[in-house]
Amino acid sequence: MHSDTATKARVLADLPVSDAVLDLIAGRVELVPWDSATDRIDAIYTYGHPTVDDAMLARWPGLKVVSNFGVGVDHIDVKAATQRGIPVGNTPGILDGATADLAFSLMLAAGRRLVEGDRYARGPDFLRFDPSFMLGREIHGATIGIFGMGRIGRQVAKRARGFDMTVLYHNRTKSDEAEIALGARYATRDELLANSDYIVLTVPLTAETRGMIGRKELAMMKPTATLVNVARGAVVDAMALTEALAAKRLHAAALDVTDPEPLPRDHPLLKLNNIIITPHLGSATVETRRKMAEMSVVNLFAGLEGQPLPYRVM
Numbered sequence: 265m266h267s268d269t270a271t272k273a274r275v276l277a278d279l280p281v282s283d284a285v286l287d288l289i290a291g292r293v294e295l296v297p298w299d300s301a302t303d304r305i306d307a308i309y310t311y312g313h314p315t316v317d318d319a320m321l322a323r324w325p326g327l328k329v330v331s332n333f334g335v336g337v338d339h340i341d342v343k344a345a346t347q348r349g350i351p352v353g354n355t356p357g358i359l360d361g362a363t364a365d366l367a368f369s370l371m372l373a374a375g376r377r378l379v380e381g382d383r384y385a386r387g388p389d390f391l392r393f394d395p396s397f398m399l400g401r402e403i404h405g406a407t408i409g410i411f412g413m414g415r416i417g418r419q420v421a422k423r424a425r426g427f428d429m430t431v432l433y434h435n436r437t438k439s440d441e442a443e444i445a446l447g448a449r450y451a452t453r454d455e456l457l458a459n460s461d462y463i464v465l466t467v468p469l470t471a472e473t474r475g476m477i478g479r480k481e482l483a484m485m486k487p488t489a490t491l492v493n494v495a496r497g498a499v500v501d502a503m504a505l506t507e508a509l510a511a512k513r514l515h516a517a518a519l520d521v522t523d524p525e526p527l528p529r530d531h532p533l534l535k536l537n538n539i540i541i542t543p544h545l546g547s548a549t550v551e552t553r554r555k556m557a558e559m560s561v562v563n564l565f566a567g568l569e570g571q572p573l574p575y576r577v578m
């Protein structure tokens with residue numbers, strides 16, 4: 265092992281990375297803090313979601329790889345990296361179960377008002393049981409609309425079947441395989457919005473999906489519907505959602521992701537009762553985060569050694 269830092273690869277990383285990642289790196293590279301200007305960087309390791317744009321890629325001609333801890337790469341200009349011959353790695357496939365579990369938890373919690381109920385049960389006003397109080401919406405037997413029937417969307421659909429839900433989905437491409445395997449039915453975007461009791465967003469953030477759920481789309485949803493976002497915050501227009509929830513034009517929303525993230529502490533969404541917000545916990549289990557650490561570090565070293573990345577964004 266090299267002890268001389270001058271000979272080690274220099275990896276720009278948005279520190280602090282977790283102990284799991286540090287264990288795997290085992291001192292084999294020098295981690296350079298994100299904002300430290302330096303003339304030599306051999307790789308970029310993105311742990312949170314800092315922006316990696318073309319101007320940044322242009323700064324270090326010797327850059328060999330960008331390795332992302334996570335599957336979503338909307339914060340990285342993949343096209344620019346590809347044009348510069350820099351491979352971008354991510355961690356697809358191993359976080360689908362954990363993220364779908366969280367989507368389902370949010371859906372159950374928002375539908376049945378769990379967080380509101382917890383707050384009430386701890387507070388001074390809960391002095392006797394009231395059967396007419398805090399009624400939620402049923403999940404079993406309801407219709408779920410999955411926007412983005414990809415890896416995570418399919419896992420959500422599997423769970424929905426266990427709750428006897430009718431499963432609608434929307435993608436740009438219809439998937440016969442998903443329909444047969446998951447008993448899901450294809451819907452146009454508008455059909456999905458109008459007919460679902462639970463709308464779960466599992467699309468990547470792209471130019472097409474940015475702001476995809478705005479005022480018009482929220483108005484198309486049933487007033488009894490719940491919106492769950494485990495994709496990226498910017499897929500939803502936060503101000504339009506605030507208005508719809510404040511006016512009780514929706515039953516509830518549950519967001520694992522927001523734009524910006526975190527929301528400013530005085531954001532009006534944070535003042536509403538009919539919303540649950542989690543701090544981007546989709547893949548946050550010990551087991552999944554360990555696998556993400558392994559994949560992202562394998563990608564990092566493959567790139568540094570000039571080898572093909574095992575998990576490369578195309």
Ligand code: NAP
Nearest residue numbers: 336412413414415416435436437467468472494495546547
């Ligand atoms: P994936 O397998 O690529 O699935 C994405 C799905 O979205 C595909 O079925 C795709 O189908 C559909 N889609 C893409 N663009 C669309 C559009 N314009 N309109 C309608 N459908 C569209 O991705 P994944 O691994 O499931 O991950 C999805 C996203 O979840 C990631 O990009 C990431 O941002 C987010 N994520 C969040 C967390 C979290 O912690 N909350 C964790 C993991 C991932 P078509 O190509 O046929 O349209």
